[in-house]
Amino acid sequence: MRPEFPPYSPPPATGLPLVQIDEDYLVLDKPAGLLSVPGRGSDKADCLASRVQRAFPEALTVHRLDMETSGLIVMARNPEAHRGLSAHFEERRVFKRYLAVVAGNFNTSRGTVDLPLITDWPNRPLQKVDHETGKPSCTHFCVVSSGGASGTSRVELEPVTGRSHQLRVHMMAIAHPILGDKLYAPADWRLAAPRLLLHAERLAFPHPRTGSLCEFHSPAPF
Known part of the structure; x- marks a missing residue:
C-alpha cells in the first residue's frame, strides 16, 4: 500500500545551520524534517536549498538527504565548483558516514549489506530489494554499541552507493530497522522515537578547485 503522509511541517527557520563557508562551497547541518530541495x-x-539561496543566491544543490534525515550536506557556490563536486559524488570520491539507532542487538561488530534496490513503483516513494531488476547497492556498517536493555544498537553506516532510502531499506532488510522510520520500521520501532534516528555525521571530499581534502563532523543530536 502506498504510504500516506501528514502535511509537510518543516522546522522553523531560526538561522542557517552553516558549518563552513568557502568561496566554492557551503557545508550545512540540515535539521530533521526539512526537505533538501523543493517538493x-x-x-x-x-x-534547505530555498533558505540557503535567500542568503547565498548563487548556491547550487549537489546532493540530498532524506527529509527525515539530519546532518551534513554540501552546496556549490559557482558552476565550476558544482561540476567538480558532482563529479566527486559520481566517481565515489566523497566519504559519507551516518550514525543510526536501530532495532535489535548484533552478534557481529561489522559487516556489509549488498542488496540491489529499486523503486516499489505502485507504492512509491518506497524502495525495495529486487535481485532481478534492482540497482547494485552496498552499505558497510560498524556497531558502536549493542546489547543493552533497550534492545537497540548504535551503528555507523557508510554507503558505497547512493540509492534513495538505501540505508533505511538495507537496515530493514537485515532485521534492524532504524528507530522512528515511518516508511519501513514495524509499528513498535516506528513509534519508539519522535524522529528518524539517522544522522549524516561525517562528510569528506576533495576541494573542487584545489583538490585538498575537506573534512567535517557533526555529532548526532540523539
Missing part, C-alpha cells in the same frame, strides 16, 4: 506543490517550497 511537489507550493506547500513544499520551504526547504
Whole structure:
C-alpha cells in the first residue's frame, strides 16, 4: 500500500545551520524534517536549498538527504565548483558516514549489506530489494554499541552507493530497522522515537578547485 503522509511541517527557520563557508562551497547541518530541495506543490517550497539561496543566491544543490534525515550536506557556490563536486559524488570520491539507532542487538561488530534496490513503483516513494531488476547497492556498517536493555544498537553506516532510502531499506532488510522510520520500521520501532534516528555525521571530499581534502563532523543530536 502506498504510504500516506501528514502535511509537510518543516522546522522553523531560526538561522542557517552553516558549518563552513568557502568561496566554492557551503557545508550545512540540515535539521530533521526539512526537505533538501523543493517538493511537489507550493506547500513544499520551504526547504534547505530555498533558505540557503535567500542568503547565498548563487548556491547550487549537489546532493540530498532524506527529509527525515539530519546532518551534513554540501552546496556549490559557482558552476565550476558544482561540476567538480558532482563529479566527486559520481566517481565515489566523497566519504559519507551516518550514525543510526536501530532495532535489535548484533552478534557481529561489522559487516556489509549488498542488496540491489529499486523503486516499489505502485507504492512509491518506497524502495525495495529486487535481485532481478534492482540497482547494485552496498552499505558497510560498524556497531558502536549493542546489547543493552533497550534492545537497540548504535551503528555507523557508510554507503558505497547512493540509492534513495538505501540505508533505511538495507537496515530493514537485515532485521534492524532504524528507530522512528515511518516508511519501513514495524509499528513498535516506528513509534519508539519522535524522529528518524539517522544522522549524516561525517562528510569528506576533495576541494573542487584545489583538490585538498575537506573534512567535517557533526555529532548526532540523539
